[in-house]
Amino acid sequence: MKTPKWFLRRGLKAWLLLPFAGLYFLFSKWVFKKRSKHPLVSNRKIICVGNLLAGGVGKTPIVRQIAEFFDSPVVMRGYKRSRKTNGVGDEALMLSRYGLAVHTGDRKSNIILLNKQKSKTPIVMDDGFQNPSIKKDISIVVVDESFGFGNKFLLPAGPMREGLSGLKRADCIIVIKSEKPNPKLKLPENIPVFYAENTTVSPYDDDVPLVAFAGIGYPEKFFTKLKNVVFKLSFADHYQYQERDIKNLQDLAKKYDAKLITTEKDWVRLPENIRKKIKFAKLDTKIEKSFFDWLEGKLDGNL
DSSP, X not given: OOOOGGGTSOOHHHHHTHHHHHHHHHHHHHHHHHHTSSXXXXXXXXXXXXXXXXXXXXXXXXXXXXXXXXXXXXXXXXXXXXXXXXXXXXXXXXXXXXXXXXXXXXXXXXXXXXXXSSOOSOEEEESOTTOTTBOOSEEEEEXXXXXXXXXXXXXXXXXXXXXXXXXXXXXXEEEEOOSSOOTXXXXXXXXXXXXXXXXEXXXXXXXXXXEEEEOSSXXXXXXXXXXXXXXXXXXXXXXXXXXXXXXXXXXXXXXXXOEEEEEHHHHTXXXXXXHTTOEEEEEEEEEOHHHHHHHHHHHTTOO
16 A cells, blocks of 8 residues: 555545544554563563554664674564565565574564574564564664654554554654654653664666656655656555566656666565666665664663
């Protein structure tokens, strides 16, 4: 599904869907309470990296940075698994490309298996902030500085999985900086806040015309980081590209005498023979050093 426009602002559709958001609120509260009864307690520390929104904030690069820092395994659901992504999902495949041990499927089962290893490195859990069935030692919420919390309505009237009160469960917040920060973004003063910067590195020179395409939560964030985009095409988040889509994209590139470019997350979802013909722009994420100092202190029980 493409991100609805009303997720950004409280338009007519957002208000009309508000009663359904109320039902979502009641259901999610019931599920949260039910899952809270017998949480799994891991022998190895669990670092959960989550958010309050239904995707699209740039959480996966943060997971990668933390996992690489500790040489930790990553557990995740492996959303939208398909044959093109070796049955593990695009985010999992992308993380594994950097040499990380990624375990997809039932997170509880994977954590139990990882506890049998002799290693004492922490386990990084991608997502699951709203799932109390696994006890987290550290919960990190990722926020995009430009998007903030959208219109602040719950699904389906807005992008929120839960209200801002959910930040009370967070041990810290990582804000991904933007050239155009949302002036309405306000964060709690009693929770540590750290900053990360994203740099989009194109494989092409700035004067090369580009046809850019992306199937991510908020594709405009990707498009605006590229130079000389002559045509852009957005798809639903985690979109599984078909032959007709590839043919259409190649025809557009030929029409505009341009190169095709996409995100790394989209690139791993392309058919293997097509990956050799299309390049992706790499997303480099750098979290400020003080975060890792804080994180080590938190894990050691010094904070």
